[in-house]
Amino acid sequence: MPVPVPVPVPAAASADRPPAQASLTTGALARMLGVSPTTVRSWERRYGIGPARRDPGRHRQWSPRDVAVLAEMCRLTARGVTPAEAARLALAAEAPGPSGPPESSEASGSSGPSEPPGPPAGGPAPGGGNALPVGTVRPECRGLARAAVRLDAPELARILRHSVDTLGPVAAWTEVMMPALRAAGRKWAAEGERYVEVEHLLSWHVAAALRRAADRVEPPQGPAVLLAGMPAELHALPLEALAAGLAERGLPFRMFGPALPTEALLEAVRRTGPPAVLLWSQVARTADRALARRVAETTWGPHGARTRPVVLTAGPGWTGPRRPPGALRPRDLPTALDQLEHLLR
Structure with missing residues (x-):
């Protein structure tokens, strides 16, 4: 099930408007999803992936629904979908139905306020940190690096399995795994122990994917x-x-x-x-x-x-x-x- 997004409680709303939902700043959201604030702002400017509420003179505040849209955007781009198409799909997935917005808790008969939604099922979970600089690489490698920073183990396993199955283990190693591992090593060297957990998780999943590839073929007889x-x-x-x-x-x-x-x-x-x-x-x-x-x-x-x-x-x-x-x-x-x-x- 989705992991609830931890959000800070905003200051009390003014008397002339209803209390706003708990929300995140752009910087906090970027750290949570493992992308840079510059990327988030670029997606907002180009594709409309941004907070619905923009108070004049204040930082943009991302509501739980806004967070879900951006989390879906990250998940899709990690899988090689172009940013423009990922934005279209993410916005469509979170758009209200034809009958308007969802019913309130009173109208639906539920008791108490509903929990703020977290990232969509199968999407990135909160992890923190900044993106790994991998340079000019395959989309699978970029997705692998993003998933590693988010500590998103299911997505790591999925990308690696797909890479080995479609590219073969040699190309998957040289074009996907090795650039991401080197980027994690450089980040670890620059930042100290802050990124050790990223490198360890990535290394374990890479080893598991390679061992799976080595074990699925019946070894021939003869000198080895x-x-x-x-x-x-x-x-x-x-x-x-x-x-x-x-x-x-x-x-x-x-x-x-x-x-x-x-x-x-x-x-x-x-x-x-x-x-x-x-x-x-x-x-x-x-x-x-x-x-x-x-x-x-x-x-x-x-x-x-x-x-x-x-x-x-x-x-x-x-x-x-x-x-x-x-x-x-x-x-x-x-x-x-x-x-x-x-x-x-």
């Missing part, structure tokens, strides 16, 4: 590549994207996730005999060149026919001289997938 983060590496989302991309291509893999201890990594290589091992490192301090060399030197099989894996060092942590000799260094996700497919086939 090994995917692991370096022992001190805590970032796993790029590995999740790689696993989803391998599943899309029908290529077998074993995912060990981040922070796999040294001896566990070497033992996994010996036990599974992978044709290739991809080692992920997000930052330079986790890129252990000596360990990558040990992985490349690990052998298995009968004497006289022993073999060893090809090592791929992926991630920004492996830049410069940290790349071990002989290791492949894919520059991006599609390149890594091409190299692994070549090694497997």
